[in-house]
Amino acid sequence: MKAAVFDGPEKLSIQQIPDPVAGPNDVVVDVVDCGICGSDLHSYLEGAFIAPGQVMGHEFSGKIVEIGKDVQGVKIGDRVTAVPLSTCGRCPRCLEGATHLCEIGLAESVAYGLPGAFAEFVRIPNVVLGGNLYKIPDNVDDAAGALVEPLAVALHAAKMSAPGPSDTCVVLGLGSIGLNTVQMLKALGAGRVIGIDISPVRLKLAAQLGADITINGREVDALEAVTEITGPGAYGVGARADIVIEASGVGALLNQAVSMTRAGGKLRIAALYEGDVMVPANQIVQKEMSVSGTFAYRGEFAQVLSLLASGRIQAAPVITHTFALDDIEQAFRTQLDKDVSIKVQVAP
Numbered sequence: 422m423k424a425a426v427f428d429g430p431e432k433l434s435i436q437q438i439p440d441p442v443a444g445p446n447d448v449v450v451d452v453v454d455c456g457i458c459g460s461d462l463h464s465y466l467e468g469a470f471i472a473p474g475q476v477m478g479h480e481f482s483g484k485i486v487e488i489g490k491d492v493q494g495v496k497i498g499d500r501v502t503a504v505p506l507s508t509c510g511r512c513p514r515c516l517e518g519a520t521h522l523c524e525i526g527l528a529e530s531v532a533y534g535l536p537g538a539f540a541e542f543v544r545i546p547n548v549v550l551g552g553n554l555y556k557i558p559d560n561v562d563d564a565a566g567a568l569v570e571p572l573a574v575a576l577h578a579a580k581m582s583a584p585g586p587s588d589t590c591v592v593l594g595l596g597s598i599g600l601n602t603v604q605m606l607k608a609l610g611a612g613r614v615i616g617i618d619i620s621p622v623r624l625k626l627a628a629q630l631g632a633d634i635t636i637n638g639r640e641v642d643a644l645e646a647v648t649e650i651t652g653p654g655a656y657g658v659g660a661r662a663d664i665v666i667e668a669s670g671v672g673a674l675l676n677q678a679v680s681m682t683r684a685g686g687k688l689r690i691a692a693l694y695e696g697d698v699m700v701p702a703n704q705i706v707q708k709e710m711s712v713s714g715t716f717a718y719r720g721e722f723a724q725v726l727s728l729l730a731s732g733r734i735q736a737a738p739v740i741t742h743t744f745a746l747d748d749i750e751q752a753f754r755t756q757l758d759k760d761v762s763i764k765v766q767v768a769p
C-alpha cells in the first residue's frame with residue numbers, strides 16, 4: 422500500500438510498504454480521512470515523539486476491510502474511528518481508569534510505534550467496540566469522523582474544567598483545539614466564553630461556534646481586555662475569570678493565563694510548548710488556583726459522536742482543507758500556516 426513515511430525533520434516521502442494484516446484481535450481499516458494534529462507538526466518540524474520510518478496520522482476515519490477472528494460486534498464495511506492510544510490494562514493508571522496515562526501501552530500506539538493512518542490502510546490492534554473502536558453514525562460524515570479524536574481532546578479539556586452556568590471561561594488560542602474547546606464548554610453549559618487569538622478568521626469562527634466575546638490579542642492587550650470584562654483580580658492583580666484554558670502553546674500567554682484566573686479559579690493547559698516556560702508562581706500560590714495539564718482523552722469518544730450526531734457541535738466549519746496523500750507535504754505546510762488553515766485533513 423501507499424503510505425507517507427517520516428524520514429526526518431521536514432521530510433515526508435510517499436512509499437510502498439506492506440499492507441497491514443489483522444491479527445486475531447485486530448481490524449484493518451481502509452482510511453478515508455486523516456487529520457494533521459498539532460503534535461504532528463512538532464514531529465514534522467523537530468522529530469518530536471517519533472523516530473524516522475514512522476507513518477504518522479492518528480485522527481482518522483474509514484471502513485473496515487478485515488476483521489480478526491476473535492473481534493466481536495463489527496462487520497466488513499462498517500464506518501469507524503478509533504482511539505490510537507494503546508493501553509496495557511494492568512498498570513496502576515489503567516486500573517484506576519486513566520488509561521490515557523498508561524506508561525506501558527502508549528509506546529505501541531497507532532502512529533506512535535505502530536504505523537499510523539497517513540496511508541491507504543491502518544491496523545487497529547486489540548479492538549474493543551466502544552473501548553478503542555467506535556462506529557460512526559449515518560448522519561456524521563467521514564471528515565467529521567476523523568475529527569472525533571481532536572474533539573475528544575477538547576471535550577476532555579472542557580470536562581477537566583467542569584464549567585457551570587455562572588462561570589466566565591477564557592480560551593487562549595483558537596486553533597483546532599481552542600475552537601473545539603469553545604464548542605465543548607458551551608455544550609457543557611458554560612455561562613460565558615471569551616475567545617482570544619490574533620487571527621480575524623479564527624475569531625470570527627469562534628463567535629460562530631458559540632464564543633460570547635472575542636478578543637484580538639494583536640489589537641489590544643488580552644489581559645487588560647479580560648480584566649475590563651471580569652473586573653480586577655485579588656489585590657488588584659490581573660483579572661478574575663473562573664476558568665482559563667490555555668490552548669495557544671505560546672509561553673507568554675501561559676504567563677498571562679495565570680494572571681487572568683481568579684482566586685480559587687481553574688487553569689487548564691491543553692497546549693504543548695517549545696522549551697520551558699516561566700510562570701508567575703506566586704500568583705498561583707496566593708490565589709490558591711488549581712492548575713493542571715489536560716492530555717488526550719479518557720473515554721470521551723462516545724460522547725463526542727453523540728454530540729456530533731445531535732448537531733450540538735459542528736465539525737465542518739473547523740475542517741478548512743483536504744489534500745490527497747501524494748500532496749501530504751503541501752498539507753503539512755498548509756497546516757503550519759495559521760492565517761490560512763484550522764484543521765487540514767488528508768484523504769488517502
Ligand SMILES: [Zn+2]
Pocket residue numbers: 458459460479480570571
Ligand atoms: Zn492529535
Ligand SMILES: [Zn+2]
Pocket residue numbers: 508509510511512513514515516520523524525526
Ligand atoms: Zn497501563
